Amino acid sequence: MTAHALEGGFTEASVQSARAFREILEAMARPGTIRKIAGAQPPAPLSIAAGVALLVLADPTTRLHLAGDADCPVVRDWVAFHTGAPLASAEDADFALGTWSALHPVSRFRIGQPDYPDRSATLIVECDRLAPHGPCLTGPGIETAAWLNLPETAAFRANRALFPLGFDTLFTAGDRIAGLPRSTRVEAI
Amino acid sequence: MYVAVKGGERAIDNAHQWLAEERRGNPAVPELTIAQIREQMKLAVNRVMSEGSLYDPDLAALAIKQARGDLIEAVFLIRAYRTTLPRLAGSLPVETGAMAVDRRISATFKDLPGGQVLGPTFDYTHRLLDFALMAEGEPAVARAAADDAPPASRVPHVTGFLNRDGLIEAAAPDDISPPDLTREPMELPADRALRLQALARGDEGFVLGLAYSTQRGYGRTHAFVGELRIGKVAVEVEIPELGFAVEVGEVELTECETVNQFKGSRTEPPQFTRGYGLVFGQSERKAIAMSLVDRALRWRELGEDDTGAPAQDEEFVLMHCDNIQATGFLEHIKLPHYVDFQAELELVRRLRAEADPMQEAAE
Amino acid sequence: MTDQAYNFAYLDEQTKRMIRRAILKGIAVPGYQVPFASREMPMPYGWGTGGVQVTAACLVPGDRLKVIDQGADDTTNAVSIRRFFQRTAGVGVTEATAEATVIQTRHRIPETPLAEGQILVYQVPIPEPLRFLEPRETETRKMHELEEYGLMHVKLYEDIARHGQIATSYAYPVKVEGRYVMDPSPIPRFDNPKLSGNPAIQLFGAGREQRIYALPPWTEAVSLDFEDHPFHATKAPHDCDLCGAKHSYLDEVITDDTGGRMFVCSDTDFCAGRRAKGHVGRLGEAA
Numbered sequence: 001m002t003a004h005a006l007e008g009g010f011t012e013a014s015v016q017s018a019r020a021f022r023e024i025l026e027a028m029a030r031p032g033t034i035r036k037i038a039g040a041q042p043p044a045p046l047s048i049a050a051g052v053a054l055l056v057l058a059d060p061t062t063r064l065h066l067a068g069d070a071d072c073p074v075v076r077d078w079v080a081f082h083t084g085a086p087l088a089s090a091e092d093a094d095f096a097l098g099t100w101s102a103l104h105p106v107s108r109f110r111i112g113q114p115d116y117p118d119r120s121a122t123l124i125v126e127c128d129r130l131a132p133h134g135p136c137l138t139g140p141g142i143e144t145a146a147w148l149n150l151p152e153t154a155a156f157r158a159n160r161a162l163f164p165l166g167f168d169t170l171f172t173a174g175d176r177i178a179g180l181p182r183s184t185r186v187e188a189i
Numbered sequence: 190m191y192v193a194v195k196g197g198e199r200a201i202d203n204a205h206q207w208l209a210e211e212r213r214g215n216p217a218v219p220e221l222t223i224a225q226i227r228e229q230m231k232l233a234v235n236r237v238m239s240e241g242s243l244y245d246p247d248l249a250a251l252a253i254k255q256a257r258g259d260l261i262e263a264v265f266l267i268r269a270y271r272t273t274l275p276r277l278a279g280s281l282p283v284e285t286g287a288m289a290v291d292r293r294i295s296a297t298f299k300d301l302p303g304g305q306v307l308g309p310t311f312d313y314t315h316r317l318l319d320f321a322l323m324a325e326g327e328p329a330v331a332r333a334a335a336d337d338a339p340p341a342s343r344v345p346h347v348t349g350f351l352n353r354d355g356l357i358e359a360a361a362p363d364d365i366s367p368p369d370l371t372r373e374p375m376e377l378p379a380d381r382a383l384r385l386q387a388l389a390r391g392d393e394g395f396v397l398g399l400a401y402s403t404q405r406g407y408g409r410t411h412a413f414v415g416e417l418r419i420g421k422v423a424v425e426v427e428i429p430e431l432g433f434a435v436e437v438g439e440v441e442l443t444e445c446e447t448v449n450q451f452k453g454s455r456t457e458p459p460q461f462t463r464g465y466g467l468v469f470g471q472s473e474r475k476a477i478a479m480s481l482v483d484r485a486l487r488w489r490e491l492g493e494d495d496t497g498a499p500a501q502d503e504e505f506v507l508m509h510c511d512n513i514q515a516t517g518f519l520e521h522i523k524l525p526h527y528v529d530f531q532a533e534l535e536l537v538r539r540l541r542a543e544a545d546p547m548q549e550a551a552e
Numbered sequence: 553m554t555d556q557a558y559n560f561a562y563l564d565e566q567t568k569r570m571i572r573r574a575i576l577k578g579i580a581v582p583g584y585q586v587p588f589a590s591r592e593m594p595m596p597y598g599w600g601t602g603g604v605q606v607t608a609a610c611l612v613p614g615d616r617l618k619v620i621d622q623g624a625d626d627t628t629n630a631v632s633i634r635r636f637f638q639r640t641a642g643v644g645v646t647e648a649t650a651e652a653t654v655i656q657t658r659h660r661i662p663e664t665p666l667a668e669g670q671i672l673v674y675q676v677p678i679p680e681p682l683r684f685l686e687p688r689e690t691e692t693r694k695m696h697e698l699e700e701y702g703l704m705h706v707k708l709y710e711d712i713a714r715h716g717q718i719a720t721s722y723a724y725p726v727k728v729e730g731r732y733v734m735d736p737s738p739i740p741r742f743d744n745p746k747l748s749g750n751p752a753i754q755l756f757g758a759g760r761e762q763r764i765y766a767l768p769p770w771t772e773a774v775s776l777d778f779e780d781h782p783f784h785a786t787k788a789p790h791d792c793d794l795c796g797a798k799h800s801y802l803d804e805v806i807t808d809d810t811g812g813r814m815f816v817c818s819d820t821d822f823c824a825g826r827r828a829k830g831h832v833g834r835l836g837e838a839a
Binding site: 372529540 | 629
Binding site for chain 1: 568575
């Protein structure tokens with residue numbers, strides 16, 4: 001384990017994770033809104049927001065899939081030390097972290113069971129930036145319409161068609177985070 | 190003129206103060222110590238540990254004192270404390286075959302290796318009030334030490350004798366970690382390990398009533414007490430850094446194994462089956478009851494008929510055996526419900542008005 | 553043991569993570585009941601343990617918490633829960649709906665419209681809307697899976713056949729976004745319209761039954777009804793005797809033993825706010 005792995009976690013876990021969760025909750029409850037979260041300094045290539053999201057949500061009871069560049073020794077060590085989340089294949093993961101292309105094909109991820117739709121994966125998608133324009137979002141959490149620069153629309157439309165099954169997505173870039181639950185309808189514009 | 194009911198905070202404070210005074214009772218009477226409760230109310234302590242799912246006689250005694258002897262309230266105190274404790278490690282399965290037995294009886298054999306050891310039991314006492322205990326001062330107690338032969342260091346299980354002859358269903362050990370309903374939501378259908386956990390924590394009275402109902406024909410299982418044993422066992426924890434297990438303490442347990450009739454099926458020749466009970470401390474009523482209910486709940490895996498008996502109904506048993514859940518929900522109807530009642534009042538008035546418009550008009 | 557011996561907002565971090573994950577899944581599938589490993593809390597099951605756990609998982613320092621029971625801030629259980637969070641989370645508290653960031657409620661939705669940025673946490677005794685029609689969890693889970701809600705319609709229709717109207721006055725079921733039938737907790741049906749299209753996040757916690765569910769903002773929640781018997785929100789046909797409000801939910805208070813009674817807003821903050829602005833009801837006194 002690298003010495004670096006021991007650093008970059010929360011300094012005051014209960015309060016920092018509470019603040020970050022509130023932002024994640026608002027992000028997931030209001031798809032398309034972009035929130036700011038802070039408190040962690042994860043090693044590259046993880047963004048601050050992705051690192052914070054892991055600290056808030058992952059622990060030894062959740063299986064984590066690291067995809068692409070995120071699947072490197074320094075990240076693995078950091079995740080192991082700070083969350084204790086066991087690493088897993090895409091098919092078994094509760095959380096999956098990576099860029100959109102690294103996570104592809106997303107049809108690999110768990111979508112829940114008809115009687116337990118909650119048993120599905122949450123994807124943490126690393127993006128270059130988040131911006132409130134692009135594909136149009138409608139559905140629960142959105143008064144009329146919202147817009148977000150999604151990496152593509154087809155996969156999310158296919159995911160919505162599975163409702164109430166499907167995966168849920170958090171997009172991260174720097175210290176910004178946005179949410180896209182499976183319930184959101186996505187239209188390319 | 191209506192005055193809004195204010196002063197909830199003050200009312201609560203006053204109630205708590207009064208409660209503290211009531212707990213203490215007459216200050217002229219010496220206060221109970223935790224040690225006195227632990228030593229002299231041991232069976233109450235055992236029940237609180239068992240249903241509280243926390244082996245700590247001192248804390249259980251404290252809970253009993255704080256709860257003014259209300260054992261369900263004491264269980265609640267222990268549960269609420271337990272849930273805040275970190276999980277440092279999981280122990281290895283305890284080896285009840287290596288139990289240092291204080292009591293060990295079998296109803297199925299007259300005598301057996303390891304012997305019948307009566308131990309400290311109410312059995313065969315005549316239930317006559319002992320007014321000597323009422324007198325001040327310590328009654329003379331002669332320790333009846335060596336009436337029972339000192340038990341062998343390793344007392345074999347009765348079911349093991351039957352197992353050797355293939356007369357009882359095999360119960361092969363496995364390495365699967367049992368589920369934990371204090372950390373995962375209960376999911377039905379439940380496997381046997383989960384059912385046993387729920388029953389071990391379950392209310393003694395509820396489990397007793399269910400077990401009794403099986404004896405009276407509601408899901409009859411023809412149970413014999415193959416063996417009931419009470420004593421201390423070592424608790425061991427494997428330390429990954431060391432690569433071996435170390436003993437971290439010992440707990441007193443009551444274990445009951447029933448031997449039940451089984452007629453056999455198309456694929457299985459007739460043989461005996463098992464019911465199992467295991468609880469903290471000396472709690473043999475609970476352990477026996479648990480093993481009967483365990484056996485009744487196994488009807489499906491043993492290919493028996495569902496007779497519709499309550500003790501066979503896993504969902505009914507597991508969803509209702511927890512006395513902390515039950516007492517909380519039962520007693521919550523003391524809380525104000527006037528908003529809902531108001532809604533019902535209006536509904537009833539409206540229905541009545543529509544049912545009898547003439548009467549309404551007459552008013 | 554001192555309060556400092558407990559973590560911020562009482563629950564340990566592992567428990568809060570578990571609850572937070574359940575909340576997010578609940579948000580993602582509106583109206584679906586997410587199982588969660590409810591902990592034993594230092595108050596009894598049935599007294600708000602689900603709501604308390606959800607609130608504990610959501611609170612941040614700087615929140616202003618409002619707790620109501622039957623619409624009132626000063627009912628004993630509301631006082632007890634508010635105190636619990638003052639002690640364990642050190643958050644600010646308020647009785648003013650508009651000032652609160654988190655509101656924990658039992659049996660009411662405040663009259664004052666909620667806004668973005670607010671979270672309304674409901675205490676739920678029986679989260680399963682089908683429970684009194686089918687007591688088995690294994691069966692009701694299947695019914696939700698198959699969207700088989702005929703039993704509920706039959707029940708409501710039997711009401712109409714017998715009484716000429718739907719005889720469910722509280723805990724009136726809603727269908728969320730055309731998919732899951734959901735129990736809104738025992739709020740009077742007067743409050744049902746406020747569930748739908750609400751800008752606040754609505755979270756529902758059932759501790760004993762180990763379920764969390766949610767309505768994200770602006771989510772559609774339609775009270776079940778029939779074309780020829782549409783849903784009506786109902787209340788006592790009176791105005792508030794203290795503040796004169798015509799459209800707030802009223803408590804009936806018996807004032808003597810000869811049939812005297814008065815009707816007052818169940819939402820104490822709403823009523824006090826109106827009186828402070830000079831509204832006076834039949835028996836009120838000018839502020």
